[in-house]
Amino acid sequence: MNCNEFKSMIDSFLDGELDEKETTEFEIHFTSCNKCHIELESVDKCSKVLRKLLKSENPPQSIKDRVFREFEQDK
Ligand SMILES: [Zn+2]
Secondary structure, three states, rough: OHHHHHHHHHHHHHOOOOOHHHHHHHHHHHHOHHHHHHHHHHOHHHHHHHHHHOOOOOOOOHHHHHHHHHHHHOO
């Protein structure tokens, strides 16, 4: 997934319209791409995305750990 694809999927993600594979790709991009991370924060969708990621049924523990770590560092 590239940054443009990620951006185009944000709304679908928040609406729960992505399938399992797309959701995984979305999560991976979100946690690995600093640019999109920063951009999401700037558009105030980050908290919604994060909440949704952490609430998803079976998020990979590695992604959870990574997201938490990154947000801890931002404080
Ligand atoms: Zn990106």
